[in-house]
Amino acid sequence: MIVVSTVAIFGVVFLGFIVTKSNFPRTITVATFLSAVVLVPAPYLVGTSLLHRAIALGALLATIVVGLVAPSLTAQVSLRQTAAVIRTEYYNLNVETYSGVFPKSVVRGGGLARIGDRYLQLSGDGHLYVFGWEAETDRLKIIPLPYRVPINGDEFAAAAGRPWAAPRDEWLPQEGQRVEAAGEVLNTEWFRTYALLVQETGPDVRVFVSHPYWKAAQQCWVERVSMLHSDRTTILRGAAGPEWKMLYETTPCLPVRGEGRRHGIAFVGYFGGGRMALLDTQTLLLAVGDFGFDGVASVEAQAQNSATSYGKTIAINIADGRAAVFTLGHRNPEGLFVDRSGTIWSTEHGPQGGDELNRLERGKNYGWPYTTDGTDYGSFSWPLNKPDAQQRYQTPVFAWVPSIATSNLLAVEGGLFPQWRGDLLIGSLKAGTLFRARVRDGHVAYLESIVIGSGIRDLIEGHDGRVILWTDAATLVSVRPKEGSIGETLFAEKCSGCHQSAPISGNRIGPNLFGVVGRRVASIRNYPDYSPALRQLGGVWTDARLDEFLKRPREACPGTSMDYTGVNDAERAAIIGYLGTLQ
Numbered sequence: 061m062i063v064v065s066t067v068a069i070f071g072v073v074f075l076g077f078i079v080t081k082s083n084f085p086r087t088i089t090v091a092t093f094l095s096a097v098v099l100v101p102a103p104y105l106v107g108t109s110l111l112h113r114a115i116a117l118g119a120l121l122a123t124i125v126v127g128l129v130a131p132s133l134t135a136q137v138s139l140r141q142t143a144a145v146i147r148t149e150y151y152n153l154n155v156e157t158y159s160g161v162f163p164k165s166v167v168r169g170g171g172l173a174r175i176g177d178r179y180l181q182l183s184g185d186g187h188l189y190v191f192g193w194e195a196e197t198d199r200l201k202i203i204p205l206p207y208r209v210p211i212n213g214d215e216f217a218a219a220a221g222r223p224w225a226a227p228r229d230e231w232l233p234q235e236g237q238r239v240e241a242a243g244e245v246l247n248t249e250w251f252r253t254y255a256l257l258v259q260e261t262g263p264d265v266r267v268f269v270s271h272p273y274w275k276a277a278q279q280c281w282v283e284r285v286s287m288l289h290s291d292r293t294t295i296l297r298g299a300a301g302p303e304w305k306m307l308y309e310t311t312p313c314l315p316v317r318g319e320g321r322r323h324g325i326a327f328v329g330y331f332g333g334g335r336m337a338l339l340d341t342q343t344l345l346l347a348v349g350d351f352g353f354d355g356v357a358s359v360e361a362q363a364q365n366s367a368t369s370y371g372k373t374i375a376i377n378i379a380d381g382r383a384a385v386f387t388l389g390h391r392n393p394e395g396l397f398v399d400r401s402g403t404i405w406s407t408e409h410g411p412q413g414g415d416e417l418n419r420l421e422r423g424k425n426y427g428w429p430y431t432t433d434g435t436d437y438g439s440f441s442w443p444l445n446k447p448d449a450q451q452r453y454q455t456p457v458f459a460w461v462p463s464i465a466t467s468n469l470l471a472v473e474g475g476l477f478p479q480w481r482g483d484l485l486i487g488s489l490k491a492g493t494l495f496r497a498r499v500r501d502g503h504v505a506y507l508e509s510i511v512i513g514s515g516i517r518d519l520i521e522g523h524d525g526r527v528i529l530w531t532d533a534a535t536l537v538s539v540r541p542k543e544g545s546i547g548e549t550l551f552a553e554k555c556s557g558c559h560q561s562a563p564i565s566g567n568r569i570g571p572n573l574f575g576v577v578g579r580r581v582a583s584i585r586n587y588p589d590y591s592p593a594l595r596q597l598g599g600v601w602t603d604a605r606l607d608e609f610l611k612r613p614r615e616a617c618p619g620t621s622m623d624y625t626g627v628n629d630a631e632r633a634a635i636i637g638y639l640g641t642l643q
Contacts, residue, residue: 169252220246254334427453476525487516547638593619
């Protein structure tokens with residue numbers, strides 16, 4: 061009877077783990093089981109006293125409750141949130157970093173995408189999670205989804221003879237770093253998902269993931285786009301039904317053995333590119349790297365062979381998977397974004413130096429490996445550069461020397477960063493920096509560096525305009541203007557031509573507004589140019605009175621010399637909020 065009861069109690073606790081979809085530690089499971097072994101017979105062993113039996117039964121029920129809630133408590137403890145303020149040219153940024161948010165992936169990689177009013181996160185080993193910030197508390201909430209991407213890393217690891225995992229060996233190179241001779245091993249940590257994209261048409265949702273795929277019989281690999289198609293509600297609930305299907309596969313299959321292999325390091329998986337964007341509702345654009353088959357480490361330069369998929373961007377028909385080369389001559393295009401004007405932006409890894417920002421046009425050749433601003437590792441030149449390359453191929457909009465190991469990019473299109481609208485934000489894996497590029501007439505006028513501190517793998521603009529980053533340190537980073545920064549920016553844009561906001565700066569055409577909230581109207585002694593109408597107005601500047609005045613200055617104070625038609629509601633509230641901080 062005791063054995064049956066123990067198993068029953070343990071079964072209840074374990075069922076609770078399953079129902080709550082908890083990732084519970086083994087220690088909690090073992091502790092719960094041992095507690096049940098001790099406490100189930102306790103009521104029969106403590107004597108006939110009702111008090112003793114009640115205490116034992118209470119301890120047993122407490123064990124069940126703790127067993128059910130401990131996993132969630134453990135998850136809360138492991139989640140760490142830190143905040144920092146980064147000053148930039150236009151904004152003080154509130155940068156919130158969440159670590160321990162998602163279960164650990166066996167390899168780095170993955171990406172982010174918007175879906176409905178929430179977001180998807182893809183891990184390097186192919187797991188999907190829904191996350192978002194609760195509206196009232198701004199607390200991050202995460203839900204795992206059961207739709208594992210069909211990336212067969214374990215099969216590749218079997219061929220490699222080593223675990224599918226990030227290695228402990230220090231000699232293994234990272235992206236953007238010099239690759240030392242390490243023998244022709246298959247590096248399993250580079251077999252990982254590349255990118256995530258979500259297409260939403262009403263309630264209909266397609267989820268696209270690019271990833272390598274190992275073909276064991278031929279001992280070679282390809283890059284695939286796998287697609288999950290269902291309605292939004294089904295996917296967000298994690299309901300059964302949707303299945304992955306292969307939309308596209310590169311050709312030919314790249315070998316890891318024999319004469320056709322890449323020499324030195326056979327599988328350079330981080331040269332896969334894999335970034336995706338939508339050209340229209342029926343056309344997916346996929347960026348495919350050359351996997352190091354560049355004519356130096358291989359016999360053929362794949363990027364210049366129009367019959368293969370590698371070193372290209374590929375336009376794929378979503379309905380039937382038919383594909384055509386869109387552009388060619390790419391090394392490792394890690395970023396892809398189509399802005400609202402239809403301009404296609406791409407970032408690309410160069411060799412030692414020469415990372416690029418490109419503007420893609422159908423049918424154009426971007427020159428790799430016959431032109432680059434970078435050099436070969438350990439050298440002062442790139443051996444395949446051609447003298448007339450700049451006349452024959454498309455040149456980059458901008459190039460980084462030295463390399464920053466570019467990742468994805470986006471154009472700021474929301475309303476949270478009005479001073480950044482239209483700028484490009486470009487992630488960096490090696491520099492751990494977010495670069496803001498001001499683009500004028502198709503050229504980069506300047507770059508601003510915003511140091512994040514971790515390699516940025518992917519970035520998206522959130523529904524509320526915040527910028528969300530996914531890093532190689534497995535952290536999620538939320539970037540927003542610091543509270544009050546929007547008002548400060550609007551003041552600089554709309555008011556600072558006539559007014560100063562710091563007491564050290566004195567007056568301009570209009571009076572200094574430092575301390576204006578709570579100050580008597582027209583009361584600065586060293587400002588002689590108040591209009592008679594304002595001097596006669598009297599009273600004190602309150603938030604309500606400033607609101608009335610800034611809405612329609614000439615109606616609030618007929619005869620004012622303030623030559624301004626007024627500020628709209630949202631901007632007016634932000635400016636007044638900022639003025640209230642000037643004390």
